[in-house]
Amino acid sequence: MAETKKAVLMMHTDQAQGELWHTALATQQLDVIWENISLDLVQYLEKCDRHELPDLLIMDMAIKSPSSETLQSSSVCQWLIKQKAPTKVVLFNPRQEKIKDIEHSWAIRRGASDVLPRLSPENLMAEVARVTALIGCSLISQPLEKIARSFGTSTSTGQVRESELIATLDIKEPKAISKAELKNNSKPNQKSDGGEVVTYRGVRIRR
Numbered sequence: 001m002a003e004t005k006k007a008v009l010m011m012h013t014d015q016a017q018g019e020l021w022h023t024a025l026a027t028q029q030l031d032v033i034w035e036n037i038s039l040d041l042v043q044y045l046e047k048c049d050r051h052e053l054p055d056l057l058i059m060d061m062a063i064k065s066p067s068s069e070t071l072q073s074s075s076v077c078q079w080l081i082k083q084k085a086p087t088k089v090v091l092f093n094p095r096q097e098k099i100k101d102i103e104h105s106w107a108i109r110r111g112a113s114d115v116l117p118r119l120s121p122e123n124l125m126a127e128v129a130r131v132t133a134l135i136g137c138s139l140i141s142q143p144l145e146k147i148a149r150s151f152g153t154s155t156s157t158g159q160v161r162e163s164e165l166i167a168t169l170d171i172k173e174p175k176a177i178s179k180a181e182l183k184n185n186s187k188p189n190q191k192s193d194g195g196e197v198v199t200y201r202g203v204r205i206r207r
Helices: 015-026 041-046 072-083 101-109 124-134 141-153 162-169 179-183
Strands: 007-011 031-034 056-060 088-092 114-116 197-200 203-206
Touching: 007 015, 015 031, 015 124, 015 141, 041 072, 056 072, 056 124, 072 088, 088 124, 101 114, 114 124, 124 141
Parallel strands: 007 031, 007 056, 056 088, 088 114
Antiparallel strands: 197 203
């Protein structure tokens, strides 16, 4: 019987960084789903059975709750601790090239496993390795080396589209699948009012 892939749920405010994370994680044999920042993540997780919870959450630490000024990162960490859920949380700051000690301490105190800076050609391998290690996955380095080379030479701004990275890697576009989707999409508490799912540059995003 084939081993079930680990599931990763992402929420990013920076489109280019989100695309880079999605492409990098897809090369690591992970199921990746990218949710819109307007999603109330605690409500989303409450609708999941325990075995359907993602193995890892990667989210921008500045994302606020849709209904208040509360940071979603704090609310999600508190909920996971209360539920004694095994899901790991990694916070992400796309505005910093190096995480300050005070930011790291803040994240750890709230229950996050780590906090990462903006991805670059120089740190791509190391940051993805930190993430995969948290969920017990071995790093697949070769495709990441190709991504880093393409990312570093793509444009003067250092940004590259996901489609360009996929073309460089010569791989099929990864299909992002959540654990919940692997079971049954007809659950009564998962209605269409949670938002329409659309595909943007090969990434499934809930609106």
